[in-house]
Amino acid sequence: MRLLLRYVLPLLIALPIAALILYPQLVRCTRVGQSDDFRVLAGVKQGEVVYVNRSATARQQDRFRGQLRTARDRIRHFWGDQRGRAVLIYCPQQADYEQYCVGGEGAGCSIGTPWGASYLILGPDGNDADVIAHELCHDELFVRLGWWRVKRQIPQWFNEGLALMVDYRFSSPAVWEQPDTAQDKTSDIEDDMMPFARHPMIKLADLETTREFFGGDYGHVMLAYQTAADEVSRWLTAVGRAGVPALTNAVADGSEFGDAYRRLERTKRRVSGK
Numbered sequence: 001m002r003l004l005l006r007y008v009l010p011l012l013i014a015l016p017i018a019a020l021i022l023y024p025q026l027v028r029c030t031r032v033g034q035s036d037d038f039r040v041l042a043g044v045k046q047g048e049v050v051y052v053n054r055s056a057t058a059r060q061q062d063r064f065r066g067q068l069r070t071a072r073d074r075i076r077h078f079w080g081d082q083r084g085r086a087v088l089i090y091c092p093q094q095a096d097y098e099q100y101c102v103g104g105e106g107a108g109c110s111i112g113t114p115w116g117a118s119y120l121i122l123g124p125d126g127n128d129a130d131v132i133a134h135e136l137c138h139d140e141l142f143v144r145l146g147w148w149r150v151k152r153q154i155p156q157w158f159n160e161g162l163a164l165m166v167d168y169r170f171s172s173p174a175v176w177e178q179p180d181t182a183q184d185k186t187s188d189i190e191d192d193m194m195p196f197a198r199h200p201m202i203k204l205a206d207l208e209t210t211r212e213f214f215g216g217d218y219g220h221v222m223l224a225y226q227t228a229a230d231e232v233s234r235w236l237t238a239v240g241r242a243g244v245p246a247l248t249n250a251v252a253d254g255s256e257f258g259d260a261y262r263r264l265e266r267t268k269r270r271v272s273g274k
């Protein structure tokens, strides 16, 4: 109890305050509902909150609804159900996107807070099912494990690798969505995907933190993505789709990530005799 009062409680109070001071973008996200620059997107699923910048044309809004539907279906199929409750913020213009996403890089970004709220920000290139599904996947992991567990337990290569499994810019539906076609279509799939220089991959042990993963030039980050996607594809092919919620449940119940990750694969291989 003393420990709780002396350390945990102040930490619980300090963390949200520190987060708000450090990131003006986060403050804007929490206040997006009060901003005159945004309106609520009509015609989305009940319970889903999507804010769209006023600069978005009717056509962009229509497209966004369709892409979101595709992304959401993919997430439900991949995870078994969708529990994420993130607020989506769509900014078709880069200047607005940078106001909400720290750094303003990439097509989308996700912000999870220690107090459980989460925001997915989609930029000019984010009106796209792959991008939206990618961010929604980060949010599923976040909602199932919470901010602290994701920070403490989940290596960045797994968090990104998992999101890349529903992001077909970097992976193939054949890994889990249509596994029957995996064998004969491998060569087509390779051709469809983003071209990567075939450098030697980075060691997973060097991609544990966000800093290790994203701290580097464009080439490093792309290679980090590819390394993460390759590893999680390999694992997913062995454990199957059910392995994803199984792993998350194990970590939520207190298992160490690495143990649970390896155990699931071992068990599956033993059962199938591979």
Ligand SMILES: [Zn+2]
Pocket: 134, 138, 159, 160, 163
């Ligand atoms: Zn990501």
